[in-house]
Amino acid sequence: MxxxxxxxxxxxxxxxxxxxxxxxxxxxxxxxxxxxxxxxxxxxxxxxxxxxxxxxxxxxxxxxxxxxxxxxxxxxxxxxxxxxxxxxxxxxxxxxxxxxxxxxxxxxxxERAMTEIILTLLAAFAEKEREEIKRRQREGIESAKKRGKHLGRPKRSFATMSSDERQTFIFEYDAWKTSKQTAVQTFERLEIPKATFYKIVKEYENINAINK
CATH class of the missing domain: 3.40.50.1390 (Resolvase, N-terminal catalytic domain)
Structure with missing residues (x-):
């Protein structure tokens, strides 16, 4: 096998x-x-x-x-x-x-005992880091609320994506355009609705056309 x-x-x-x-x-x-x-x-x-x-x-x-x-x-x-x-x-x-x-x-x-010790230590650090992330998120939300800042998620578009989100979209878009995966697989991997996916595709392609 x-x-x-x-x-x-x-x-x-x-x-x-x-x-x-x-x-x-x-x-x-x-x-x-x-x-x-x-x-x-x-x-x-x-x-x-x-x-x-x-x-x-x-x-x-x-x-x-x-x-x-x-x-x-x-x-x-x-x-x-x-x-x-x-x-x-x-x-x-x-x-x-x-x-x-x-x-x-x-x-x-x-060797097995050492691996278990290292695994336990790294797992403990990972759990502690998650708790710190959650704490900072709570503090950020509370701070934003005090300032009256709107916390709703903006509409998804290529323009509102972060740099990392854009890189991910382009990676998946290129895989789709080169027939390495289907459109359904692409928007499912990106975890965005079908209509939103095609809207962002159109926006991205328009940007590329302008920059050519």
Missing amino acids: TVMIFGYVRVSTKEQNEAHQLDAMQELGIEGRNLYVDKASGKDTDRPKYLALKASVRPGDTVVFESITRLSRSMTDVKKEYEWFVENGVLLRFINEPMLDTKTDEQGVI
């Missing part, structure tokens, strides 16, 4: 900046069909693409993450999910934390 290499990418719905993670996966030669992308919080592992990934992997396959934080920001979940992959014979690779990569050969007792 042929073993596969999968890539998992996760960003929060507010950050929308998965472009650099996708670039890292492509540099490793991971095919687009083997990439699973979630735009969801790392507070738990109840994410559609992550669950689909777990249902797809087989013993001997490899799953690549940019960082342990892309797996989860919950210390309990990180350890539980890490063990799930190990117990099911799936190899793990972490681009930013290669010391946590699993291997085909059996680890010694000391």
Whole structure:
């Protein structure tokens, strides 16, 4: 049976900046069909693409993450999910934390213990960082409310996108235009409605036409 290499990418719905993670996966030669992308919080592992990934992997396959934080920001979940992959014979690779990569050969007792210690520490830092992000968000919202600032989300358009969001849109747009994926796959990966997707496409193409 042929073993596969999968890539998992996760960003929060507010950050929308998965472009650099996708670039890292492509540099490793991971095919687009083997990439699973979630735009969801790392507070738990109840994410559609992550669950689909777990249902797809087989013993001997490899799953690549940019960082342990892309797996989860919950210390309990990180350890539980890490063990799930190990117990099911799936190899793990972490681009930013290669010391946590699993291997085909059996680890010694000391090496295994060291891996568990490092995993626990990094997972704890990830959970602490998430708590700090939540705290800063709460403080920002409260500060905005005191100033009477409107907190509603602006209408989606290419003009209102952040730099990272634009890079992600262009990446997915190019994949669609070069027939690497369908329009449906594209706006689903971008997590925007069909009508909004085509509106942004038209806006983007008009900008390109003007700049030519």
